[in-house]
Amino acid sequence: MGLAKDDTPDRRPRLDPAEFIKANMRLTSVPALPEIWLYTAHPSSGLRRLVEGHDADSQEPQPPYWAYAWAGGAVLARYVLDHPEIVAGRRVLDLGAGSGIVGIAAGKAGACEVMATEVDRNGVAALALNAAANGVTITIMGNDITTGPPPAVDLVLAGDVFYGQGVALGMMPFLDRCLAAGIEVLVGDPGRAYLPRSRLRLLAEYKVPDFGEAKDAALKPSAVFRLQPEQYAALPIRPSP
Structure with a gap:
């Protein structure tokens, strides 16, 4: 039986993310981080075409x-x-890693090896382009490593990994395995709802840009923390008041 017009599968070829990003996004320096350049979205980027340009057999597109x-x-x-x-x-x-901004900083600051995890196929392409634009070598893992043992590293840099309850609860067991393996964990966060505050020791604060803020918005303080072992925890992860 033939398909009705509205039931025809979407057979559009998947856009090449690297080519799309280079053609449609701007390579610009980051506010408060002039040392780092990233391919960044702007109102005319047409990101919807890339995000929704998946074929019928692909996974649901990610923001x-x-x-x-x-x-x-x-x-x-x-x-x-x-x-x-x-x-x-x-x-x-x-x-x-998302854009790779943290890994790029680590490479520029002298890390002997930088690895990055990013599960979004488009994000993997952006990360590779951003690393190359900054002259930094990053080994990219395009899968979720949080369900397994930590890789052979000395330091984990976790930026904005507590933006949702499910993400936060899934992240903590992995970070605890990192601590148990003797790996230091530093967290960067602007104070999102599911930040495990009882496990964190404040190291520094800076005013930096945030996702979703207007371009001309005043920069707000965000913080860097060291994650402490579980015995220091007094409260479970829960939304801030």
Whole structure:
């Protein structure tokens, strides 16, 4: 039996994300991080075409979080660039890398090896382009590593990984496995709802841009924390008042 017109499968070829990003996004420096350049979305980018340009057999498209600077990543990147001794000569993981801003900062600051995880196919392409634009080598893992053991690194940099309850609850067991393996964990966050505050020790604050804010909005403080072992926790992850 033939398909009705409205039932015809979408056979549009998938857009090549790297070519789309280079053709439609702008390579610009990041506010508060002039050392780093990223391919960034703008009103004429047409990101919807890339996000929805998937074929019938692909997974559900994901929001293009990688196309914007998030405060958690930006504050970590600023901290790493200001304190290169934190990463110098160390193996570093940029967890949930998005644009790769944190991994790029680690590479520029002297990390001996930088790895990054990003599960969005388009984000993987953007991350690779951003790393190349900044002259940094990053090994990109395009799968969710949080269900398994931590990789062989010395330091995990986790920027904005507590933006939702499900994400936060899924992230903590992995980060605890990192701590148990002797891996240091630094967190960057502007104070989102599911930040595990009882597990964190404040290291620094900076004013950096955030995802969703107007271009001319005043920059707000975001913070860098060290994640403490579980015995320091007093409260479960829960929304802030």
